Amino acid sequence: xxxxxxxxxxxxxxxxxxxxxxxxxxxxxxxxxxxxxxxxxxxxxxxxxxxxxxxxxxxxxxxxxxxxxxxxxxxxxxxxxxxxxxxxxxxxxxxxxxxxxxxxxxxxxxxxxxxxxxxxxxxxxxxxxxxxxxxxxxxxxxxxxxxxxxxxxxxxxxxxxxxxxxxxxxxxxxxxxxxxxxxxxxxxxxxxxxxxxxxxxxxxxxxxxxxxxxxxxxxxxxxxxxxxxxxxxxxxxxxxxxxxxxxxxxxxxxxxxxxxxxxxxxxxxxxxxxxxxxxxxxxxxxxxxxxxxxxxxxxxxxxxxxxxxxxxxxxxxxxxxxxxxxxxxxxxxxxxxxxxxxxxxxxxxxxxxxxxxxxxxxxxxxxxxxxxxxxxxxxxxxxxxxxxxxxxxxxxxxxxxxxxxxxxxxxxxxxxxxxxxxxxxxxxxxxxxxxxxxxxxxxxxxxxxxxxxxxxxxxxxxxxxxxxxxxxxxxxxxxxxxxxxxxxxxxxxxxxxxxxxxxxxxxxxxxxxxxxxxxxxxxxxxxxxxxxxxxxxxxxxxxx
Amino acid sequence: xxxxxxxxxxxxxxxxxxxxxxxxxxxxxxxxxxxxxxxxxxxxxxxxxxxxxxxxxxxxxxxxxxxxxxxxxxxxxxxxxxxxxxxxxxxxxxxxxxxxxxxxxxxxxxxxxxxxxxxxxxxxxxxxxxxxxxxxxxxxxxxxxx
Numbered sequence: 001x002x003x004x005x006x007x008x009x010x011x012x013x014x015x016x017x018x019x020x021x022x023x024x025x026x027x028x029x030x031x032x033x034x035x036x037x038x039x040x041x042x043x044x045x046x047x048x049x050x051x052x053x054x055x056x057x058x059x060x061x062x063x064x065x066x067x068x069x070x071x072x073x074x075x076x077x078x079x080x081x082x083x084x085x086x087x088x089x090x091x092x093x094x095x096x097x098x099x100x101x102x103x104x105x106x107x108x109x110x111x112x113x114x115x116x117x118x119x120x121x122x123x124x125x126x127x128x129x130x131x132x133x134x135x136x137x138x139x140x141x142x143x144x145x146x147x148x149x150x151x152x153x154x155x156x157x158x159x160x161x162x163x164x165x166x167x168x169x170x171x172x173x174x175x176x177x178x179x180x181x182x183x184x185x186x187x188x189x190x191x192x193x194x195x196x197x198x199x200x201x202x203x204x205x206x207x208x209x210x211x212x213x214x215x216x217x218x219x220x221x222x223x224x225x226x227x228x229x230x231x232x233x234x235x236x237x238x239x240x241x242x243x244x245x246x247x248x249x250x251x252x253x254x255x256x257x258x259x260x261x262x263x264x265x266x267x268x269x270x271x272x273x274x275x276x277x278x279x280x281x282x283x284x285x286x287x288x289x290x291x292x293x294x295x296x297x298x299x300x301x302x303x304x305x306x307x308x309x310x311x312x313x314x315x316x317x318x319x320x321x322x323x324x325x326x327x328x329x330x331x332x333x334x335x336x337x338x339x340x341x342x343x344x345x346x347x348x349x350x351x352x353x354x355x356x357x358x359x360x361x362x363x364x365x366x367x368x369x370x371x372x373x374x375x376x377x378x379x380x381x382x383x384x385x386x387x388x389x390x391x392x393x394x395x396x397x398x399x400x401x402x403x404x405x406x407x408x409x410x411x412x413x414x415x416x417x418x419x420x421x422x423x424x425x426x427x428x429x430x431x432x433x434x435x436x437x438x439x440x441x442x443x444x445x446x447x448x449x450x451x452x453x454x455x456x457x458x459x460x461x462x463x464x465x466x467x468x469x470x471x472x473x474x475x476x477x478x479x480x481x482x483x484x485x486x487x488x489x490x491x492x493x494x495x496x497x498x499x500x501x502x503x504x505x506x507x508x509x510x511x512x513x514x515x516x517x518x519x520x521x522x523x524x525x526x527x528x529x530x531x532x533x534x535x536x537x538x539x540x541x542x543x544x
Numbered sequence: 545x546x547x548x549x550x551x552x553x554x555x556x557x558x559x560x561x562x563x564x565x566x567x568x569x570x571x572x573x574x575x576x577x578x579x580x581x582x583x584x585x586x587x588x589x590x591x592x593x594x595x596x597x598x599x600x601x602x603x604x605x606x607x608x609x610x611x612x613x614x615x616x617x618x619x620x621x622x623x624x625x626x627x628x629x630x631x632x633x634x635x636x637x638x639x640x641x642x643x644x645x646x647x648x649x650x651x652x653x654x655x656x657x658x659x660x661x662x663x664x665x666x667x668x669x670x671x672x673x674x675x676x677x678x679x680x681x682x683x684x685x686x687x688x689x690x
Contacts, residue, residue, distance in 0.1 A: 103680075108677050108678060108679075108680065109677055112676075112677065112679075115674075174676070174677070176674045178674070180634065180635050180673075180674075181635075182633060182634040182635065182651070183634040183635070183675060183676060186633075186634070186676070189677065190600070190676055190677040190678075191600075191676050191677075273652075278650055278651065278652045278653040279634070279635050279650055279652070279653075280648075280650055280653055283635070318548075319548070319552060322552055342648075343581075344581070344582045344637065344646045344647055344648055345582065345648035345650065345655070346582040346583055346584050346585075346647065346648055346650070346653060346654075346655030346656075347584075348583060348584065349574055349575075349578050349581070349583060352574055352581065353571060353575075356567070356570050356571075356574070357567050357570075357571065360563045360564075360566055360567040360570070361563070361567075363559070363563055364556070364559055364560065364563060367555070367559040368555070368556065368559075371555040375551070406563075406566075409566075409567075409570070410566065410569075410570045410573075411570060411573065411574055411581055412570070412573050412577070412580075412644065414646075415581060415582075415644050415645065415646040416641065416644045418637075418646055418672070419637055419639060419646070419672025419673060420639075420641075420672065485641065486639070486641025486642070486668065486670065488639070488670045488671070488672045488680075488683075489672070490674040490679065491679060491680035492679075492680045493680040493681070494680065495668055495683070497668075
């Protein structure tokens with residue numbers, strides 16, 4: 001046989017990859033050993049992992065090969081931050097393109113691709129991913145867990161999540177994050193995009209990971225925690241994770257089934273067409289999960305506010321029991337309101353009556369939560385640090401977002417503002433102010449731990465806060481005003497009468513984008529300064 | 545009673561009163577003004593009937609006398625109309641902001657809604673359920689004649 005040059009290149013590449021893989025594994029094992037204490041070095045993996053996930057841990061790419069809970073948390077945090085910046089870039093691109101009433105530098109198809117990526121990645125990649133990350137990272141130290149099993153399962157589920165996110169990015173789907181039935185199955189550029197089914201598979205991957213992670217959270221909380229921590233004295237962040245996990249497990253599978261049925265309908269359309277069903281069947285199954293996911297995104301942020309607020313006010317939470325009850329009521333009621341997304345779809349007056357009433361009811365636990373925070377602030381003295389600024393902004397944003405939200409429960413008002421930028425303004429107030437704001441607050445609090453004892457640049461941090469908070473208002477208030485006049489959302493172009501609102505929102509969007517760049521610069525710049533403080537943080541204080 | 549318990553009771557009761565008022569107002573609107581919100585088509589709709597079909601990416605209005613108009617709806621003031629809305633392909637959503645009229649267009653599930661324009665003028669009309677490439681061009685005008 002002749003000497004084959006290609007075969008030689010191929011063989012040596014594989015050999016180099018194997019050697020690199022071996023070296024990587026060796027270095028990571030070395031790093032893991034350096035983290036373990038003397039007596040843990042010979043302990044079984046379950047106990048060694050439990051030890052690893054209780055101690056303070058730095059951000060490190062070694063986490064991608066280790067499988068204790070803290071490493072999994074770090075993986076989710078890094079990945080979800082990456083998704084956040086990709087999706088944020090898509091959002092800013094959309095804003096700039098909407099400067100003129102007619103599509104300017106983005107064609108409608110390009111705009112729709114960015115629309116879909118922004119929605120799916122922000123919700124599934126950033127909101128869900130950052131919550132999973134913070135859950136995996138904080139729960140073991142807050143609960144002082146005794147054993148950390150199922151690391152391999154956690155690891156596989158993380159890769160499901162990462163691949164799902166990549167599928168969402170590269171599928172170039174234009175079906176928007178609803179993936180409503182007939183549109184998703186139109187495999188053309190003008191319809192749902194040629195590969196919209198790949199995006200659906202990505203969503204399925206992410207939801208699988210989310211469900212499994214939720215079950216593991218519940219296992220950690222109820223089975224693996226230290227006996228000394230009684231259920232009645234668990235921290236409120238842990239309670240918020242309980243509520244979130246139950247909400248995910250009870251609603252996400254319905255949407256996963258619907259996604260599977262849509263994929264099957266591509267080959268053989270039987271489920272959402274024909275005599276027994278209409279396209280609304282998919283919408284109903286989708287919103288059964290589509291509404292709970294927004295509560296999934298905010299309830300852990302509530303938990304973080306409960307957790308951090310007392311530390312900057314100097315007083316314990318005003319009422320622990322009403323906090324827990326409000327979180328659990330939120331969990332129960334938020335599973336019953338999803339029908340309000342379909343008020344105008346002609347499902348009947350009774351449907352509207354039931355779901356508008358439940359939507360009013362869900363405001364009660366939200367109000368209890370807000371009053372609890374206000375009473376906590378009232379009873380103490382505020383120390384205005386950077387995380388505290390994010391918390392105060394989150395409370396204000398949640399009040400505005402909540403009031404603009406509960407207004408939509410009225411069916412008559414809903415016919416006026418459903419499908420307009422009013423709705424976009426409502427959930428951006430909450431998702432930007434509460435979910436994203438509290439994720440950043442947690443990152444700032446954990447920064448010394450993440451970087452092994454370094455301090456972030458306070459001036460840049462404050463600038464990040466002001467640009468984020470200010471940009472949110474500059475962007476969403478014009479949306480709300482325009483939405484009340486009938487400015488439709490998800491459009492690549494619009495009537496000229498709405499241009500002033502869109503231009504103001506574009507300026508807000510650019511301000512927001514610049515703010516996040518400053519966060520990135522601050523993070524990288526501060527992470528390589530010399531070590532000046534201890535690597536402790538107030539969020540994990542309970543463990544020590 | 546301890547002041548803390550009193551305080552908590554006040555904030556729960558106050559919220560309950562406001563929300564109950566809003567919920568009852570909403571329920572009474574729903575039970576008296578049923579024809580003004582989207583409902584499945586059928587029965588004996590009040591006023592003049594207009595059939596509306598949404599398709600990618602335009603609205604088609606068919607009057608009783610056979611007149612067909614695309615992306616333009618002409619009405620007469622102080623007359624009650626009932627529109628029956630359906631779709632040829634994906635889900636659309638007909639929205640006339642100034643009238644507070646909004647109704648989904650779903651293939652195989654026709655919906656109706658009634659309204660009475662009372663002020664002559666020109667208004668806008670849009671599709672507000674995302675429906676593909678030229679979703680934003682699925683819009684038109686509503687002219688109300690005196």
